[in-house]
Amino acid sequence: MTAIIPWICFCALFSGIFASQHRRKDGFQNTLGHLRTSTPTEVQEKAAKDLIKRLLGNDVARLFNVIVDPNLGPSEKDTFQIKKNDLGEIEIRGTCGVAVTWVWWQWDQWEKNLDWMALNGINLALAFNGQEAIWERVYVELNLTIDEIDEHFGGPAFLPWTRMGNIRGFAGSLTTHWHYQSIRLQHRILQRMRELGIIPVLPAFAGHVPRAFARLFPNAKMTKIDSWNKFEDRYCCPYLLDPTDELFQTVGEMFLRAYIEEFGTDHIYNCDTFNENEPGNSELSYLENVSRSIFTVMSSVDPQAIW
Numbered sequence: 001m002t003a004i005i006p007w008i009c010f011c012a013l014f015s016g017i018f019a020s021q022h023r024r025k026d027g028f029q030n031t032l033g034h035l036r037t038s039t040p041t042e043v044q045e046k047a048a049k050d051l052i053k054r055l056l057g058n059d060v061a062r063l064f065n066v067i068v069d070p071n072l073g074p075s076e077k078d079t080f081q082i083k084k085n086d087l088g089e090i091e092i093r094g095t096c097g098v099a100v101t102w103v104w105w106q107w108d109q110w111e112k113n114l115d116w117m118a119l120n121g122i123n124l125a126l127a128f129n130g131q132e133a134i135w136e137r138v139y140v141e142l143n144l145t146i147d148e149i150d151e152h153f154g155g156p157a158f159l160p161w162t163r164m165g166n167i168r169g170f171a172g173s174l175t176t177h178w179h180y181q182s183i184r185l186q187h188r189i190l191q192r193m194r195e196l197g198i199i200p201v202l203p204a205f206a207g208h209v210p211r212a213f214a215r216l217f218p219n220a221k222m223t224k225i226d227s228w229n230k231f232e233d234r235y236c237c238p239y240l241l242d243p244t245d246e247l248f249q250t251v252g253e254m255f256l257r258a259y260i261e262e263f264g265t266d267h268i269y270n271c272d273t274f275n276e277n278e279p280g281n282s283e284l285s286y287l288e289n290v291s292r293s294i295f296t297v298m299s300s301v302d303p304q305a306i307w
Helices: 004-016 041-056 107-119 131-141 146-152 156-163 176-195 246-263 284-301
Strands: 064-068 080-084 090-094 124-126 199-203 222-224 239-241
Touching (some): 107 176, 131 146, 131 176, 131 246, 176 199, 199 246, 246 284
Antiparallel strands (some): 222 239
């Protein structure tokens, strides 16, 4: 009877865990189909077994055996098998291993969340931690002062809106310890995601820059973003670099290279230039140039990049 309970549990939970490493025979392959985990099968197997231990405890976990077999099943299908083997173990075999309060999470909370993601078959997820620490390195290299950087970064609870160019400096600044901890935490998150076969989506440059850029680059083409939700001037309206300005490419490449150097990459990125704000120019040619410039930055740094 002891073995029946986990059997039922993991028949349901692991049904969504295994994602195919094989090439699909449709248009999907030409866009996202090549995005497959590069984590060795033995690492994925261990990660899945460790997850079972965390969820069910060591005694019950001994009843399970997890095998990652890239050659299992037809090439165009995601495949898994669950059976009881000759040793009396519940054997789970698949083509691949598992795959605004978060800002305060420590590793314990992140570990549980990543377990939940894997058990629900999520194999592609945003992984944005640590980017302010990387941006600080870039800004210092571009000769911004610490005061100018602090004036730009919002506090931890407001980072999503800072990243989207909605506000600046609100409830900031960010401490050196915060940057250190965010880098350290992101390394642990990415390691676990990759072990579980979850492909992390990393941040890229959307074009928003601190106001200090006007001092450092007086000839650069920039527009002041309109006020968001009636925030006063001291907390709103950073600049948006014009996509046709060569500085856009320079800054974007500096950030993405530094981020990849720190964390590695799985070749898929995300950024949003006009989230909860309106373009200063509604001409389609301008919007096209913004998108083209963003992707040019990505592909210049990473030829395999997908946005």
